[in-house]
Amino acid sequence: MLYAKMNQIIDEVKSDVAERDELVECIAIALLSRKNLFILGDTGQAKSYAINLFRKRIIGAKQFERLMSKQTDEEQIFGRLDLSSLIPGNMPLDELMKEESYAELYRKLSEQYEIYCGNKNVDTLKATYELSKQTDLLKHIICTLKSGTPKMITEGKIPDSHIVFLDEIFKSGDGILNSLLTALNEKVYTNEGQTVPIPVISFFSASNEIPNFNDSAQAILKPLYDRFELKVLTQYVQEKDNRLKVLSGKQGKSANGSVTTIDLSELCAMQKEVEAITVPDSINELMDDVLCELRRCGIHVSDRKYFGFTPIVRAKAYLDGNTEVTSKDLLVLKNYFWNKPEEIAVVEKVLCDLCENPIGAEIERILAMASESKSVMDETLSQFETQQVDEREKIKPYVVFQKELFRIYLELTSLRNADLGDSDNTAITDAENELEEMLVEAAKAVNATSIPLHEQKRLNV
Numbered sequence: 001m002l003y004a005k006m007n008q009i010i011d012e013v014k015s016d017v018a019e020r021d022e023l024v025e026c027i028a029i030a031l032l033s034r035k036n037l038f039i040l041g042d043t044g045q046a047k048s049y050a051i052n053l054f055r056k057r058i059i060g061a062k063q064f065e066r067l068m069s070k071q072t073d074e075e076q077i078f079g080r081l082d083l084s085s086l087i088p089g090n091m092p093l094d095e096l097m098k099e100e101s102y103a104e105l106y107r108k109l110s111e112q113y114e115i116y117c118g119n120k121n122v123d124t125l126k127a128t129y130e131l132s133k134q135t136d137l138l139k140h141i142i143c144t145l146k147s148g149t150p151k152m153i154t155e156g157k158i159p160d161s162h163i164v165f166l167d168e169i170f171k172s173g174d175g176i177l178n179s180l181l182t183a184l185n186e187k188v189y190t191n192e193g194q195t196v197p198i199p200v201i202s203f204f205s206a207s208n209e210i211p212n213f214n215d216s217a218q219a220i221l222k223p224l225y226d227r228f229e230l231k232v233l234t235q236y237v238q239e240k241d242n243r244l245k246v247l248s249g250k251q252g253k254s255a256n257g258s259v260t261t262i263d264l265s266e267l268c269a270m271q272k273e274v275e276a277i278t279v280p281d282s283i284n285e286l287m288d289d290v291l292c293e294l295r296r297c298g299i300h301v302s303d304r305k306y307f308g309f310t311p312i313v314r315a316k317a318y319l320d321g322n323t324e325v326t327s328k329d330l331l332v333l334k335n336y337f338w339n340k341p342e343e344i345a346v347v348e349k350v351l352c353d354l355c356e357n358p359i360g361a362e363i364e365r366i367l368a369m370a371s372e373s374k375s376v377m378d379e380t381l382s383q384f385e386t387q388q389v390d391e392r393e394k395i396k397p398y399v400v401f402q403k404e405l406f407r408i409y410l411e412l413t414s415l416r417n418a419d420l421g422d423s424d425n426t427a428i429t430d431a432e433n434e435l436e437e438m439l440v441e442a443a444k445a446v447n448a449t450s451i452p453l454h455e456q457k458r459l460n461v
Helices: 002-016 021-033 047-055 074-076 100-119 122-146 176-186 218-227 240-250 264-275 280-294 310-319 328-338 343-357 358-385 390-411 423-446 453-460
Strands: 037-040 063-067 080-082 151-153 164-169 188-191 194-197 204-209 229-232
Touching: 002 021, 002 047, 002 264, 002 310, 021 037, 021 047, 021 204, 021 229, 021 264, 021 310, 021 328, 037 310, 047 164, 047 204, 063 074, 074 122, 074 176, 074 188, 100 343, 176 188, 176 218, 176 358, 264 310, 280 328, 280 343, 310 328, 328 343, 358 423, 390 423, 390 453, 423 453
Parallel strands: 037 204, 037 229, 063 164, 164 204
Antiparallel strands: 080 151, 188 194
């Protein structure tokens, strides 16, 4: 299976860089899902090194790399205008070769010239000369009919590349921002009025800072930042053993392991396999819960971002060898939904609560509702203490609470099903006991007699 090959590359690159497992996996996911990846971290954290280790294992993929600065212009990254294309009656050779008749004649001329170089025969030279005149004549006809359209020389630049690494992209000058934005977002490039698709699979970038988008001078960079769907935060190596391992490698004490590679056609085949991964309706419903909870926690998630998560979780499921997305595959979206580093912990908690332990999160939500309802009752009773209220009035807040608590209890017990594990069932039982204790405590506060919730449920049934 092709996914095993990609996992092998992931494992090998992980072994060459310390504490970069998350980053290395996200590089693979970016390539499989055709998404862009941004790495945020201080200088000297092997951000560029990890990217370069990985992308160099994609054989046959044209690659482009540039350290961006205010001085970087469009010609350096997108290519330059071919001045010969502006000369009347002339066309660049690569454009001429697109004409089958010319390409065939040009090939014959090249072969004839090779023969002459081998025998130095005058008759061969004359034949070569006659063929060259025919080639020039055909060129003149084609250029007369089709010349005059400006052409770009893009060889070795972004429009000619499959994988692009633009280090410190936010230091780009204003003059090329629009072109970069279009390339990142739509994978096209426009020049001289012509818009052409570019073959870039993924853009990568790394930086030690995020622009201050509240600054009017840097606000222009916000759309560019948003086009990097995947984002990873790196730290310096934390564990001593990992630091020593890196040192051994730098000092040549560690033997170099095997190097697995894949070619461009294999990567394209993997991307097609990723697209075939099924996303169950239950996952979409769960993701809607995730969206609502993230927004409730103050995390800005645009509709465009929310609706674009599918390729990423498909890629994660693919790497795990699954044919459909599971709830645990959604955990990879930790590196998709955050906008600022301080949001990472919140995003991770929401995903873990809802996707890794959905029953636990639901129990927590239900208990929170019960506590809130109990607080309302307690507050009302507290107000009664300062007023001359009839004893019969004091029982009313308890009755309201008791009814609400019973409704919450039913919601809790409805979580039980045959597919739950022992730990989940135990958690539900503990929560049931907590609600029972809450009811007893509330009854004592008003000197009332309570009927246990489980008994109420039995009687209602």
